[in-house]
Amino acid sequence: MQIECRDVSLGYDGRQITETLNFSVSEGDYLCIVGENGAGKSTLVKTLLGLTSPMGGKVIFDKSIKTKDIGYLPQQAELQRDFPATVWEIVLSGCLGSMGMRPWFSKKEKQLAEENLKKLSIFDLKNKSYRTLSGGQQQRVLLARALCAAKKVLLLDEPAAGLDPVATNEMYHLVMELNHHEGLTVVMVSHDINAAVRHAKHILHLGNGLTFYGETGDYVASDIGKAFLGIGKCRRCDNE
């Protein structure tokens, strides 16, 4: 068990937005967090990163994991798109969290950054300017940066947002490979429900008043899953 949420409830400004959540993520797991907008997905991510504390309950990390060991791919902000920075500078900055007060990079960090660039086959983009890359390439760069920080867990917030279908598929494929071959635990927020059930081992569905946590197969078979996947009965059609 790497991360365990025990009776966690989320909210902000004193207003609770989720039911109490109970779920756990074990090593090598692939958990997808799905749900409607405003259901608390992003708040949950922030809570897992330790940036906000839950209104109730506890997030328990295994002793072998610290917050800074979690690789994080945030939703892309507008601000970054015209930033003068090379791919190398950005990927290398992923190593900073584990460096403590040490101000400059050592050989070890540079090696790690290089490995991750190769792993995502963007090593040839190393000296390219970030702002001239395509959306898919930019996202790969940010994933490589996240890998520099990820010792065991990779936390992705809408990694395919704004990508075209081809780049989207590539992105999901990459994440799956990292999960399979590198044994990285993946926690992904997504509203691409079809991709979620195709790749994930577990699903956490956050809804307004409805929550589901379980294996992907069970989710697909459940009422809430069917409704969300669009394969359940539609009440309105039945009425006609």
Next chain:
Amino acid sequence: MNSVLNELGYYFSFPFVQYALIVGVLIALCSALFGVILVLKRFSFLGDGLSHTAFGALAIATVLGVNNEIYVVLPITAVLAVFLLKKGQNTKVKGDAALAMMSVGALAIGYMILNIFPGSPNIAGDVCSTLFGATSILTLDKTDVLICAVFAGVVIALFMIFYNKIFAVTFDESFSEGTGINTDAYNIIIAVVTAVIIVVAMNLVGSLLISALIVFPALSAMRIYKSFLGTVICSAIVAVVSAMLGIVISILASTPVGPSIVVMNILFFVLFTITGRFIKV
């Protein structure tokens, strides 16, 4: 040409000209380094807002008869910088409005105070030199230069030590925060250093023009350079060259120092924009 060089040589033999050059270059360098961060953080206007507030604070200090105004002006400006950098992040529109309000408000109140409690017979002259830069850069003595050098040394050292972290925090605050970097601490460092630079630089170019020293070199560099390091180094060089040329021109042509430096910066910006159309490094 020879006569110009001779004239320059003649002026440079005076210590006060040398002092002015040293101080001018150091201030421009510091402003340019942190200017890159402010521009990329979308806080170009911060320099402007803070310097207007500093003007207000200066007016209060003058009326109170404080001996060394910097003890009043610096803390007020620093606190405000921290407040604005922290608050503005989440509430963008409100931060903008707050900044605009504060900057014009301080300007108005400052001028009011100076008029109600006149400290010297020539208020208009005083105000004009605070806003557009005093000739005081030409009346510096050795101690002033030393203090300025120490200031600049600290600012540059801070920038170099925290260079990588500052880059990370500027590029992507949520990632940095998520991977255990104390972003609040770095934002406070950035804010306080900015305040220090502004208060010190006010003497050089005046509080209306200080943001030119902050934004122009960074924006010029960004036209051509694609890497962060390249942008930082290039903007430092542009700032230093503009400051030197501006001061030299102001001595030769008897133009005001601050505006001369800013005009040089504008020329560089135009040059770099045109060059950037064809070459990107």
